[in-house]
Structures are given as structure tokens and as C-alpha cells.
Amino acid sequence: MPRAPLVPIAAARPHKQLAQEKDNLIKLKTIGAVANIRTRRERPCDACRRRKSRCVIHEGAALCVLCEFHKQDCTFVQSPQPRKRKLDTGEKSNVVMKKRPAASDPPANSPQNSSTTAKISKPPRPVEQKDTSILAETLGLQRRRHCRYVGRTTALDPTLIGLTQFDMRNESTFDLGTLRKVNEHEYFTMYPDEDSQTYGDDADALNAVEQAVSPYGPALIDIYFRTIHPSFPIIQEQVFLDRLRNHDRNFNPPLLAGMYILALNWWAQDPKLASLPKPDSKKLEEIASRSLASAMQRPKLSTMQAGLLMLQRPDADSWSLTTQLIAVGQELGLHLDCSDWAIPVWERGLRKRIAWALYIQDKWSSLVHGRPSHIFAANWAVKPITDDDFAEDAPVTTRGVHKSEAEATETARGQTIFMQMISLTAIMAEVVDTFYTQSAIRDFDAAGPHATRLILERAKPVQIKLKDWFAALPHSTRMASSNLTDNTTTLLSPTGYLHLGYFATEITLHRRIIQSLRPASTDPYLLHICRAAAKTRLISAMDFVNRLRPEHLRAFWYSASKINFTLIGTFGSLLWATAPGQEEADFYRTRLLEYRWTLSVSSKRAGFLDYAVQMLDASRGMLANLAEKPSLAQKRVSSAGVPVSGSVASSGGGAAVGGLPRRNHRAMDSRDGYAPHLRTYTPGPGPAFEGFASELLDQYGEPEPHLISPITTHSSIDDGFE
Known part of the structure; x- marks a missing residue:
């Protein structure tokens, strides 16, 4: 050419x-x-x-x-x-700027020009503080410039851009701005921040943020990096702290406000702050919302960090802001593989962590809001996170001292939890894509009475992935792992939100199976197997909540957690509403009352649980219109919906007893797509159903009987509360 x-x-x-x-x-x-x-x-x-x-x-x-x-x-x-000159009045403080005459200016001797210095043009804006070298070399954190990704289908064709001569900084100036090359195929356009309409407002917003928390800003920053950052590492800690110690005044206002807002949730737990007047978080949220909207006009990595932190507020409206952040992230090229980009190594790791945090936010927001995800695998090229992506230079605390061994251990533990949350989110996204997309719904509707078998067939692969993920969890992420310092001081344990996400994923899968069951047309034994497996998952999830201790409840919980707690109650209400008999319905009603009591007690240490309590009450209001169910006693079926002794033979044959045909349990497992861990029910002799064994409870201590009275359950969790 x-x-x-x-x-x-x-x-x-x-x-x-x-x-x-x-x-x-x-x-x-x-x-x-x-x-x-x-x-x-x-x-x-x-x-x-x-x-x-x-x-x-x-x-x-x-x-x-x-x-x-x-x-x-x-x-x-x-x-x-x-140039500047002194006035003839001799007052050294009165200095006016020399003004260049313009075509529209009146003559120098005109009456309009003989007025006081008040009518002389405003002096130019003072020169901003120059970038420190560590920020000047970055792509997404420069102070006076922002970048926008140049896509393959834009008017700037990559082949034509490749003909451009780039300087030693991999930049080339042209009429529309400055091009920056990050590798042989990816380019960004760099724009000056001054071009945005709201440029210049950051200084006022930053002052307002600092005044809202003064003089407690340093203490809140310390809380943030001690409590939130380890398991939500979207900030380069040492870069941030170095700038803070050097009295840098160029922080992103919504980012700083977001850090303060989240840290205020642990105000009462800090012995130095608990007795002092707490700053107004609502005022901070107003400042952060305004300045975040302004920052999106000149997108940077700090814009993404601020938005993601704002989404972690317990009462955040996550859907609209999440979709905005996805668009901003794509402008910054966060959906791309930056492994070989010509940017600082630490920025590569930071970009990957922010990108995966955005991925988690999109997928869980899609689940809890029941709306389509905006991130698709076909356009997601970000490589999996490794330990190297968390690298920090000489990690120190906000006090300027090196981290202790216990603090370093907790940081490593939080990073592992973050990586495991990414893996779990990918499985959860597969569940949603397999069972809840519009195309999947059409397939199941078209299957008619065979919908349950089609769902079970598609469920098996993802269910095996979920089971394998749980089995491979590192010891440090287990709920029962030690969380004591060398001085036996209890630390907060952020493992709760990871395991809650696991149960929410399982419930989301089983919820779709239960929704597909039709008592009039579904095979009776298949109906029994599906409801028994769902019951196992519900009991496991409720017992997990019962076993949460104060160090779990007081720790950081991811933004979707309040809905995930609610989904457990929603699943119980669904099983109650679809129970074939009154005895089984009474069982779920009792467990839901018990679950509500647990949440109301726990909400004293985790205020966001109030939302789950309110949603449980709303569900109970809907169930008030549920018709009375028939008793199953005459059908020789227990109150749990499971055949009693003698209704199913222990081996061989095909006789039907009590209206349920005798089937080979394991054969049904393989044929209908159930993973091995659903084979917890084994037909055999016994007076009545006594619950399911669950390997999921092994990590939480000695298993307790699942069918116990509310009083016994309440006393069993009292040891975890003051």
C-alpha cells in the first residue's frame, strides 16, 4: 500500500x-x-x-x-x-496584570479604562502542581490528562495509526489530541482535563470532603486499609500512602469520600473514635455523588475506584451506577489484556484488580436485580489474577511503620478471598446464563412437562464445578480458620461474604429446579428427589447463618450480601408455598421464623441485615393468602415429604408403595444431571425423616441436628454474641 x-x-x-x-x-x-x-x-x-x-x-x-x-x-x-508592575500608589500588595489590548478593548485613555483595578481582567489560573514521576508514567492516573480507548472500528484505523511516528514516551501529537501506544495493536487518545466542562471543581470538592471529616481523616484512612482494603484491594496502597505522607493535594474527591464513607461503618468499633461525634456520612455521599458525575467526564482509574467503593455502601443503588462504571471501564480499556502494555508494572496489576472487581460487581448486580449482565465472555480478555498482581513496594501502614506479621497474614488472606470470589462469580454467572436468560427460558417453556429433566441435564456440569470449587478452597478461606493475632486479639474475618455467595449460587440453581416442578405432571420420585436436595441446601444455608460469629458480622461484606441473605429466606418461602402437604409447609414456616430471629439478632452487628428482615416480612405477607394444604399422613409420607419406612424398598425391584414408584437413586442421579453431593438421601428403614447429612457443614464445627426446635437453635448461637 x-x-x-x-x-x-x-x-x-x-x-x-x-x-x-x-x-x-x-x-x-x-x-x-x-x-x-x-x-x-x-x-x-x-x-x-x-x-x-x-x-x-x-x-x-x-x-x-x-x-x-x-x-x-x-x-x-x-x-x-x-508581566507584573507595581502601582504608583506605593502599596506593595496592589499588583495588577498587564493586559494585552484587543480589538474590542476601549482606548487606554477612555473613561472605561480609568476605573479601579477591579475592572482589570482576572489573572490566569495558577500553574498546577507537576506530576510526580510515578504518576506521570501511568496511562490511567495522570493528573492533568485522561485517556480513552481507540477501538478497532473507529474512524482512527489501527493500521493508519501504526504509520505514525511515536516519541520515546510512545506518544504522537495530531490535530485531535495525543495518541499513546501501549502495544503494537492497542492505542489510546490522551485528552487534557481542562477540556471538560467541570474542570476546576475538584479543589472545592476535595476541601469539602476534608472539612466533613476533619480532624479524623487519617484515622478513617487507617480503618479503611485495615478493614476494607485487604479483601477488596482496588487501590495501590503504597502509592496512595506515599502521596498522603508527602502532603499531596491532588486526590480524586469521590475516591477519598468513598474511602471515608465505608470507614465510618467501623467508627464505633475503634476505641479512639467511639466516644467522639461521628461525621455526617450523608453529607459525604452528596459530595461524592456530585464529584463522581463530574469525574466520569474525564475518566481515570481513580474514577473507577471511587465508583466501586460507592457501590459497597449498604444502601447503594447499584444497578444504574454499575452500568455507568462498565461504560467508563471500557473507555479505559479495562476489558483488555494489559499484560504486555508499556505502562508501569504496578499499574498493570492495579488495572487487573479493578477490572475483576468490576466483573464481580456486574455479575452479582445482574443476579440480585434480575437484569441482563453487561460484560460478555466474548469481549472480556482480562487474564486471571496472580499473586504478582498484588505486589507492593515495602508495605507499610498509614503510620509509616512496616506491617506486622499478623497484618501481612491478614492482607494475604484477604487477597486469597478476593481471588476466590472471582472464581465463584464466574460459576454464578454460568448459572444465570444457563437458566435465567431469555433464550434459556424459551427452551424450558418449549420443553413443557419435560422442562425439569432438561434443567437437570444442564445443571450437572455447573453443579460439579461448584462442588469442586468448594472442595478446593484454601484453608485460610475456611470459616473455621484461625483469626487470632500473636496477642490472641480477635481480628475481623471477611470470609463470610465469600461463603454466603456460595450458598446464594447454590440456591439460585435449585430455585430454578423447584420452579419447574409440576406436581400434576412431574414424576413423583423425581419430585421427591428435587425437593429433598433443595431442602438440604436451604438447611445448610440457614445453619451457616446461625454459626456466624461477631468477628464475621463486623467484617467487610460485599455489596450483594444483603440480597444474598434475603435469597435464603426467599428460597424458604418458595419451598413453603410449593410444599405438597401441610406438614412440610409447617416445617418451612418454622424454619423461616427461626431464620428471621437469627437475622434480627445479627443485625445489631451488621445493620444491612435489617433489609433481609424486612424482605422476609414482605414474603410472609404474600404467603398469608396461601390456601390450606392437605395432610400427607394418609399417603404414608413424612412431614418432610419423604416416604416413611417401608414405602420404598432398600434394593432392587420396581414395586410402587405409597404412590411413589421405587427407583434406583444413583441411576436417577446420573440420568437427570444431579451432582454427587446431592446423593445425600439414601432410602432405608427408619421411623421418619431426620434431615440430610451435609459435608458443607464440616468446616463450621460439629454438625447439629437440622430438625430442632427454635429455642434450641437460639441457645446454640447465643455463644457467638455478647
Whole structure:
């Protein structure tokens, strides 16, 4: 393909040659490094002019000495700054700016120009603090510029961009902005923040944020990195703390506000803060919401961090903000593989952590709101997170001291939980895609009476993945793992939200199976197997909630947790409503009352559980209209819906007893798609159903009988509360 001649990067030239060519260079429209060549021997570059420093360019260099040292653009496009002069009144403090006459300005001796200095034009905005080198080299965290991803189908074709000459910073200036190349195929356009309409409001917003929490800002930052950051590591801790110790005043206002808002949830647990007046979190939320909307106009990684933190509030409206953040993340290229990008190594890890946090947020928001996900596997190229993606340089605390061994252990534990949450979210997303998309719903509706068998067939692969995930959990993520420091001081344990997500995923799967059952047309034994497996999952989830201790309840819980607690109650209500007999319905009614009591007690340490209690009450109100169910006693079926002794033979044959045909339990398992861990029910002699054994409870301590009175259950959890 013929290509137009490119303007080359300036080569080494002696000063005499520069002097001879200066008139020609003035007339050129410079791009790339050509813009850095002096148009006049004595003229300093823009940066040296602002610093009032001597501008020195060595022969053959494209940048002056200072610009090369600070790793910044060396340009000659700005006009000289206005000079200042003293007034004749002798008052040293009264200084006016020299104003260049314009065509519309009145003459100097006109009456309009003889007024006081109040009518003289405003002085130019002061020069912002220059970037520190660690931020200046980044792609998504520069202070005065933001980036937008250049897609493959845009007007800027990647092949044409590849013909452009890039400088040593992998940047090239053209008429519409600055192009930055991160690898041979991916490009971003860099824009100055000044181009956005709301630029300049950050300083006021940042001051408002600091005033809202003053003088407790440092203490809240300490709470944030001690309590929230380990299991939600979307901030580069040491970069943030270094900037804080250096009195950097260029933090993103909504990010700082989001950190303060979340940390305020642990205000009463800090012995130094508990007795002091708590800052107004509502005021912080108002500031954060306004400044976040402004920050989205010039997207940066800090914008994503702020939005994700705001979504972790217990009362956050996650759906609309989540969809906005997905769009911002795609502008930043968070959906791409950045493993070989020409950016700092620590920024690669940070981008991956933010990207996967966004993935988790999208998938769980899709589940709890019942709406389509916005992230698809076909356009998701982010590599799995590894331990190297959490790397920090010389990790220290907010107090400037190195982290203790216990603190380092808790940080590593939180990172493992975060990685496991990513894996679990992928399985949960597969459950939703398999059973709850519009195409899946059409398939099941078209199957008619065979819908349950079709669902069971599709359930088996994802169910095996879920079981294998649980079996492979590292010991540090188990609920019963030790969480004591060397001084036997109890630390908060954030493992709760991970295991709650596991039960929510299981319930979401079994919920679809129960919804498909039709007592009039479903095979009786298949109906029995499906309801028995669902009952096992419900009891396991409720017992998990019963066993939560204060160190679990007081820890960080992911944003979807309040809905996940609610889903357990919703599943119990569904089993109550669809119970074939009154005895089974009474069983679920009792367990739901018991579950509500547990949540109401636990809400004293985890306030977001109040929402789950309210939703349980709403479900009970709907069940008030449920028709009375017939007794199953005459059908020789227990109150749990399971055949009593003698109704099913222990081996062989095909006789039917009590209306239930005798089947081979394991054969049904394999044929209908149930995973091995659902084979917990084994027909055999016995007076009545006494509950299901569950390997899921092994990690929580000695298993307790599942069918116990509410009083016994309440006393069993009293030891976990003060």
C-alpha cells in the first residue's frame, strides 16, 4: 500500500543549521517530536518559562534537560506570561496584570479604562502542581490528562495509526489530541482535563470532603486499609500512602469520600473514635455523588475506584451506577489484556484488580436485580489474577511503620478471598446464563412437562464445578480458620461474604429446579428427589447463618450480601408455598421464623441485615393468602415429604408403595444431571425423616441436628454474641 512520506523525528543538528532553518520551522505544522524543536534560539520551552529556569537542549536531543528529567512534554506553543508592575500608589500588595489590548478593548485613555483595578481582567489560573514521576508514567492516573480507548472500528484505523511516528514516551501529537501506544495493536487518545466542562471543581470538592471529616481523616484512612482494603484491594496502597505522607493535594474527591464513607461503618468499633461525634456520612455521599458525575467526564482509574467503593455502601443503588462504571471501564480499556502494555508494572496489576472487581460487581448486580449482565465472555480478555498482581513496594501502614506479621497474614488472606470470589462469580454467572436468560427460558417453556429433566441435564456440569470449587478452597478461606493475632486479639474475618455467595449460587440453581416442578405432571420420585436436595441446601444455608460469629458480622461484606441473605429466606418461602402437604409447609414456616430471629439478632452487628428482615416480612405477607394444604399422613409420607419406612424398598425391584414408584437413586442421579453431593438421601428403614447429612457443614464445627426446635437453635448461637 503506498504510504505518504512521514515527518521524521528531529535528528541531531548543529546550532548554525538550527538558526538557518528557524524561519521554515515556524511555518510547519509540527507533529510528534517536531513540536519540541525551538523556533527561536533564545526562546525557552513552555515548562522552563513557567519555572523561570534556563532552557538547555543538547545537540541531537528532542527534549530540553529539565523536561527530559521530569519526563514531560517539551513544547513551544504557549505565549509569554503577562508581566507584573507595581502601582504608583506605593502599596506593595496592589499588583495588577498587564493586559494585552484587543480589538474590542476601549482606548487606554477612555473613561472605561480609568476605573479601579477591579475592572482589570482576572489573572490566569495558577500553574498546577507537576506530576510526580510515578504518576506521570501511568496511562490511567495522570493528573492533568485522561485517556480513552481507540477501538478497532473507529474512524482512527489501527493500521493508519501504526504509520505514525511515536516519541520515546510512545506518544504522537495530531490535530485531535495525543495518541499513546501501549502495544503494537492497542492505542489510546490522551485528552487534557481542562477540556471538560467541570474542570476546576475538584479543589472545592476535595476541601469539602476534608472539612466533613476533619480532624479524623487519617484515622478513617487507617480503618479503611485495615478493614476494607485487604479483601477488596482496588487501590495501590503504597502509592496512595506515599502521596498522603508527602502532603499531596491532588486526590480524586469521590475516591477519598468513598474511602471515608465505608470507614465510618467501623467508627464505633475503634476505641479512639467511639466516644467522639461521628461525621455526617450523608453529607459525604452528596459530595461524592456530585464529584463522581463530574469525574466520569474525564475518566481515570481513580474514577473507577471511587465508583466501586460507592457501590459497597449498604444502601447503594447499584444497578444504574454499575452500568455507568462498565461504560467508563471500557473507555479505559479495562476489558483488555494489559499484560504486555508499556505502562508501569504496578499499574498493570492495579488495572487487573479493578477490572475483576468490576466483573464481580456486574455479575452479582445482574443476579440480585434480575437484569441482563453487561460484560460478555466474548469481549472480556482480562487474564486471571496472580499473586504478582498484588505486589507492593515495602508495605507499610498509614503510620509509616512496616506491617506486622499478623497484618501481612491478614492482607494475604484477604487477597486469597478476593481471588476466590472471582472464581465463584464466574460459576454464578454460568448459572444465570444457563437458566435465567431469555433464550434459556424459551427452551424450558418449549420443553413443557419435560422442562425439569432438561434443567437437570444442564445443571450437572455447573453443579460439579461448584462442588469442586468448594472442595478446593484454601484453608485460610475456611470459616473455621484461625483469626487470632500473636496477642490472641480477635481480628475481623471477611470470609463470610465469600461463603454466603456460595450458598446464594447454590440456591439460585435449585430455585430454578423447584420452579419447574409440576406436581400434576412431574414424576413423583423425581419430585421427591428435587425437593429433598433443595431442602438440604436451604438447611445448610440457614445453619451457616446461625454459626456466624461477631468477628464475621463486623467484617467487610460485599455489596450483594444483603440480597444474598434475603435469597435464603426467599428460597424458604418458595419451598413453603410449593410444599405438597401441610406438614412440610409447617416445617418451612418454622424454619423461616427461626431464620428471621437469627437475622434480627445479627443485625445489631451488621445493620444491612435489617433489609433481609424486612424482605422476609414482605414474603410472609404474600404467603398469608396461601390456601390450606392437605395432610400427607394418609399417603404414608413424612412431614418432610419423604416416604416413611417401608414405602420404598432398600434394593432392587420396581414395586410402587405409597404412590411413589421405587427407583434406583444413583441411576436417577446420573440420568437427570444431579451432582454427587446431592446423593445425600439414601432410602432405608427408619421411623421418619431426620434431615440430610451435609459435608458443607464440616468446616463450621460439629454438625447439629437440622430438625430442632427454635429455642434450641437460639441457645446454640447465643455463644457467638455478647
